[in-house]
Amino acid sequence: MARYFDVHPTDPQPRAxxxxxxxxxxxxxxAYPTDSMYALGTRLGNHDGADRIRRIRHLDDRHHFTLVCSDFAQLGQLVHLDNSAFRAIKSATPGPYTFILLATPEVPRRLAHxxxxxxxxxIPDDPVALAILRELGEPLLSSSLLMPGHDWPMTEGWQIKEELDDVLDAVVDAGDRGSEPTTVVDWTSGAPEVVREGAGDASRF
Known part of the structure; x- marks a missing residue:
């Protein structure tokens, strides 16, 4: 049974x-809130946790997790950034964007393409997600909480608790976080390519 944490959406309780x-x-x-929708998360080095997330969402080994960071300094340790990517991504973060970039040696090989x-x-623009990330002191291995066979994600923590009580360890409920995923921008070719339009304004890229 998952522990249930009902937290304030903008000023989360430090004890929780x-x-x-x-x-x-x-x-x-x-399960935790972000600025686009709820997500599943586990510690970066937790191999079993990654497998559990794949099983929950019925994903195969080719699925790419997102590394969710607390700040730009942390993000910069995980990926290679040239000057143009640095400026553009720094100006767009924190926010509802996922950036695909070449990984540094800091990223375990099993997590990279x-x-x-x-x-x-x-880097999410969400007080609860950022509070978790800052206290944890490392990125979260994460995947959007969109269940197989569902057209829309669950937008409330209590829903997630009801549906996934037996497969999660904790649900952090901060109210409705919407149903739109992040905008995904692929920068691996050296120039930005918007591969999915979502919650973030894609026109800036």
Whole structure:
């Protein structure tokens, strides 16, 4: 049964955040809010957690997780950024964007694209997600919470608790977080290519 944390959407209670982070450090898989929709997350080094997320969402080994970061300095340790990418991405973060870039050696090989050595990264503009990330002190291995066979994601934490109670360790409920995924921008060729239009304004790229 998943632990349920009902947190304030803009000023999350420090005690609740500390308890969530303690569970993540103990290799929990959680559902948590972001600035685009709810997501599943686990610690970067948690191999079993990644497999559990794949099973929950019925994903295969080719699925690419997103590394969700607390700030630009953390993001910059995970991916290679030339000057143009640096300026454009810095101006768009935090926000509802996922950027696909070439991974640095900091990223475990199993998490990067097998041929391109690329990885998706993002910095959410969400007080609850950022509070979790800052206390954890490392990126979250994450995947949008869109269940197989569903046309729309669950937008409320209580829904997630009801549906996934037996497969999650914790649900962090911060109210309705919408149903639109991030805008995805692929920068692996050296220039931005919008591969999915979502919550973020794609016209800036």
């Amino acid at each position: 955040i500390s308890q969530v982070v303690a569970m993540l450090r103990d290799d929990a898989v959680i 097998a041929k391109k050595r690329s990885v998706g990264v993002r």
